[in-house]
Amino acid sequence: MRKLIAGLVMGTALVTTSMAAMAETPKNALVMAFAIDDIITLDPAQIFEFSGAEYAGNTYxxxxxxxxxxxxxxxxxxxxxxxxxxxxxxxxxxxxxxxxxxxxxxxxxxxxxxxxxxxxxxxxxxxxxxxxxxxxxxxxxxxxxxxxxxxxxxxxxxxxxxxxxxxxxxxxxxxxxxxxxxxxxxxxxxxxxxxxxxxxxxSGPFALNKWTAGESLSLTANEDYWDGAPAMKRVIIRNVKEAASQQLLLQKGDIDIARNLEADQIASIESNPDVKFLSKGKGALWYLGLSQKNDYLSKPEVREALKYLVDYDGIAKTILAGRAQIHQAFLPEGFLGAYNENPYSLDVEKAKSILADAGLGDGFSVTMDTRNTTAIMAMAQSIQATWAQAGINLEIIPGDGKQTLTKYRARQHDIYIGRWGPDYQDPHTNASTFAWNPDNADDATAKPLAWRNAWNPGAMTAETDAATLERDDKKRAAMYLDLQKKVLESGPFVIMFQETEIASMRKNVNNFVLGPSFDNNYYRFITKD
Missing domain, CATH: 3.40.190.10 (Periplasmic binding protein-like II)
Known part of the structure; x- marks a missing residue:
């Protein structure tokens, strides 16, 4: 039977760490600061959130x-x-x-x-x-x-x-x-x-010790793991949403890894000899979901105008500096059939002209549900500012990950700003959520992103299904390329960026694995000097 390590001698102390003195984490324990407020469940049959998926990837x-x-x-x-x-x-x-x-x-x-x-x-x-x-x-x-x-x-x-x-x-x-x-x-x-x-x-390399929703998640090593026991006997993940707090904890040695540092924090510690960085291009996309239940957002002209009202370049270079690249199609770069052209850029005058032709020259008001992390709030505020230039009054409604996701999944939003990651490495993973919706009723069984935004993609649903049966890779890639162009033109999504994940670590931390997807970030190989 697996030997579970009883107790976490650091648990309470880590959550209430005094900032008065330099701390040092034990050599056989990993302490991480990470925004994990999106965890809703630990059941693999239900997990559908980034942090929960990373948990499952390390425990099952x-x-x-x-x-x-x-x-x-x-x-x-x-x-x-x-x-x-x-x-x-x-x-x-x-x-x-x-x-x-x-x-x-x-x-x-x-x-x-x-x-x-x-x-x-x-x-x-x-x-x-x-x-x-x-x-x-x-x-x-x-x-x-x-x-x-x-x-x-x-x-x-x-x-x-x-x-x-x-x-x-x-x-x-x-x-x-x-x-x-x-x-x-x-x-x-x-x-x-x-x-x-x-x-x-x-049966994975780590087992659950304790999850306290909104606060922390702790794991213990499986000493009898069939593929070798991890060197880290404990993994303690603290829910620290503020990037500045993560930076301070990392600099003082109270944590080993900070997962959510923003551009300013990364820049301020780049020359710190006690800190190093690990980066990996991910499949995750930042996007806006526009509910087609909203009378304004259901107009094709409005959807087109909004795509010209995002400062893609400014957000990528400042708010997401080093952590994303502009990408506007639903298949991430690196996937079979990915469309890597980006036809939209900030053009307020063009957007105003499109809105005027649609009879909305005076603008309109709309809300955006926004997870209250630093980067997402900053993106939302940038969008709010550029939309205002075209007469659109955007009200930002902040909430934690669970609150915003629950509302979004119930189709109770106007606009949702979010991050979508592929569930597997086949192109159907994103085609089946951005371009496929066989039943647009509120009580539908399948609930892809098209459904969440109350959008019926019409013939694209059948085209998405057909692509799964094509065994010729070239033909299959062409089918996905066509679907991306159609969604880009008419879909209820403003896809903006593809993520690059950066983990900021103490210099003695080695072998943390960042994978191409959110559930391929692995702790089991980590060692400390």
């Missing part, structure tokens, strides 16, 4: 993974191998022997089958990642099954491009959980969902 194993430096290379994690049938519809995975969960239970193919089935049965936000392969609550136990303790079989409904199916299993919904442990905490048929919201049932 998945069937397969991919090389962070070359995402075209996939490898087995829980699965040692897999085969695809000649008709392209049956995937068979062999499960690795000798893996144990934190409970001490053996991990088997039955756990893997249960975990995937459970995603469909619970039908939480990320369930569509698996549901797009024809799985339903009625058929999933037949279509995803263990044929013996080491063999998992998954039957999809169409001959999809194999990489599309496999990349979906690298997403958070591919996490394998402990069936016996979870069902021991089941209430009223919820498959242990209420319990797993704040608890843990995985």
């Amino acid at each position: 194993d998945r069937l397969i993974g991919f090389d962070n430096d070359d995402v075209s290379k996939m490898y087995g994690v829980i699965a040692t191998s897999w085969d695809v049938s000649e008709d392209g519809k049956t995937f068979t995975f062999k499960i690795r022997d000798g893996i144990k969960f934190a409970s001490g239970n053996d991990l088997t193919a039955e756990d893997a089958a249960f975990s995937l089935q459970r995603v469909i049965l619970l039908d939480q936000s990320p369930a569509f990642i698996l549901g797009q392969f024809g799985f339903t609550p009625e058929n999933v136990k037949d279509k995803i099954r263990a044929t013996d303790s080491s063999t998992l079989v998954m039957e999809v409904d169409k001959p999809y491009a194999p990489s599309f199916v496999l990349y979906c299993l690298t997403a958070g919904v591919g996490a394998v959980i402990d069936k016996e442990e979870v069902l021991a905490h089941e209430k009223d048929g919820d498959l242990g969902h209420e319990w797993l919201t704040t608890n843990y049932a995985g």
Whole structure:
């Protein structure tokens, strides 16, 4: 059974650290400052937020993974191998022997089958990642099954491009959980969902110690991890949203890593010999979601005008200095079929002309829900200022991550400024949220970003589906290129930037891995000099 390290001797002290004296974190513990107020749940079947996904990526194993430096290379994690049938519809995975969960239970193919089935049965936000392969609550136990303790079989409904199916299993919904442990905490048929919201049932390199919503998250090392125990025996993540506070904590040595420093803080410590930086281009996009329930925003002319009312260059160079590049299409650079042209720039006079032609020369008023972190608020205020030049009165409504996301997911916003990251490394991940919406009703089952913004993309939904079945990469890339151009022209999104993540670290911290996606940032390789 995994040896859980009892107690966090630093816990309270770290949260209330005195700034009067230099601190030093223990050599076998990692202390990080990170804005984690977006965590809503710790259940992998429900996690759909950046910080929660990073947590799951460090605590749960998945069937397969991919090389962070070359995402075209996939490898087995829980699965040692897999085969695809000649008709392209049956995937068979062999499960690795000798893996144990934190409970001490053996991990088997039955756990893997249960975990995937459970995603469909619970039908939480990320369930569509698996549901797009024809799985339903009625058929999933037949279509995803263990044929013996080491063999998992998954039957999809169409001959999809194999990489599309496999990349979906690298997403958070591919996490394998402990069936016996979870069902021991089941209430009223919820498959242990209420319990797993704040608890843990995985086999990964770290286990949950404690999550205090809005305050901190602490993990302990899995000393018996099948691929080697982490050097860091504890990971303590403090919810510190203010960049200036993160900077001060880092400079004093109270934390090992600061994750959310802004341009000013990074510039001020660049010459500090005790600090170093790690950067990685990410797939995350910064964008505005424009609800089509708003009478003004539903006008195509207004959507076009707003795209000319963002100071892309100014925001990229100042507010996001070094941490983003201008990118206006829904597929990030580096994805198959990505469109890397940026046709929009700040042009107030052109925007005013477009609005005048639409009968809105006097402007209008609208609200924007904004997570109250420094960078997002600064972007929102920049947008507020440039929109005002065209007569648009933008009211900023700040809130924490949970508040703004909950409102956005309920379609109760006018405008939402947010960050969207791919759920897997296949282009369908973003096409299926920006260009696909099969049911625009308020009670729809599928709820992609197009749905959140009450937009019916029409024929693009069928075109998005068709692209998943194309096995010729050149033809498939052309299909995604066409979809991006259509969304760029008519969609309810103002896509602005592609993220570059920067981690600021004490000089003695080594081997922190930043990956291409938000759940590929790994702690297990970290060491300290």
